[in-house]
Amino acid sequence: MQNALIILESLPNIAWGLFTTLGLVITALAVGLAVGLPLGVIQVYWGNSLFSRPIAIYVWFLRGLPSLVLLFLFYYGLFPLLGVDLPPFFVGAAVLGLRSSAYQSQIFRGAILSVDQGQMQAARSLGMSKPCAIENVILPQALRIALPAWSNEYPILLTDSSVCYAIGVMEMLTRASLQVSRTRAPVPLYLATAVIFIIMNYIGMRILRSAERRFHIPGFGGS
């Protein structure tokens, strides 16, 4: 009974963090897409260029370091070093986004490679330039192939976003912890937080599934 009161009293405050959490996730997904897609394209079609080594190293580091380590390095190291003074939210979104871009680049690389090479040949034989063929023939197919794997980035980022607690971004976990130290009732409050996470996860996955159906084309994948 008392627990219910504590939850009821603290919930609005915690739930307010939902917007920050969603903000982190959506920004990170967008940054990951904007950076990861070009990286994947370059790795496949300009694989012998002078970009390929730096990209491989980028992917290696961002996938190879724990997100918390990256977060601290960016927050205490890189950003101050560059003289950029950004609120913790932006540092968190940038780190989550860049990390996601490394994973996303490999999702897109794999999807592009799974498009039949004949598609490119046919496009080029019609006089399309390489970029024109990539834009109009390869990517519309590769993005459809990539969507199920890409959808994984949402629950990963949603759960990962809570590391931003460590630099004081006011997302859900941070707010829950503040409420816990005020009320000294960790279990009900963290449980309530968990419920919000799991519901957000469910809603997001439903949206992504419907996107898969929306872009479905006969002869492309299952469902």
Added chain:
Amino acid sequence: MGDVILKVRDIHKRFDSEEVLRGVSFDVQKGDVKVFIGPSGTGKSTLLRCLNRLVEPDSGQIWLGDDEITHAVDIDGVRRRMGMVFQNFYLFDHLTALRNVEIALIKVLKMQKASARELAMSELSRVGMERFAGKYPAELSGGQAQRVSIARSLAMNPEVMLFDEPTSALDPELTGEVLEVMKKLASGGMTMLVVSHEMEFAYSVANEVLFMEGGVVVERGAPREIRNDAASDSPGRFERTRAFLRRIDG
């Protein structure tokens, strides 16, 4: 003598240790239909791909009309002037038949959407596929898909059409509809280079049959001569072609 539209001189191409083309030369007049036959692995497909430089030849020269295209900078411009039909169709899998035909018109020739659609529709009717305009490649039979791919190339109004084994991937009962379209094209005066073992097609519409083996044109002649030779048992000019044709006839 008509105009020479394509002039090919001494084309060589090596893949790793294997020299696939070892000096191929020929001329094509406007309206010619040339059929290339020969055992697999003798460079016929590579030859066609060298002509529009989907494969870069190692040496030799190619002229399209008056333009030397072997080292042309604007390769996309050259390819626009040559249509290519592939063994496996390679229709764009994410686009309907109609969109397959119109996409290059819009993206390459920069046509307005409405006029591109109109032209694409008329090209689809030319190959008898207008009723399937809204279908995706996965919903078409092999023969239908190949006819759409021919329409896709024709829409670009090419000077030469290259056919790389256009019926080899088709079930026997589907080759007829594709060959019909090709015959119609040939009789309409289209210049065509065809890699194919459909000898009935070669005998009925080709000006010349070229037999390739080991990366070179070994024997070449008028289809009528080759057919007569293949039917006879006395020594003739087309011994190797004859041996090959008897092998594929089984």
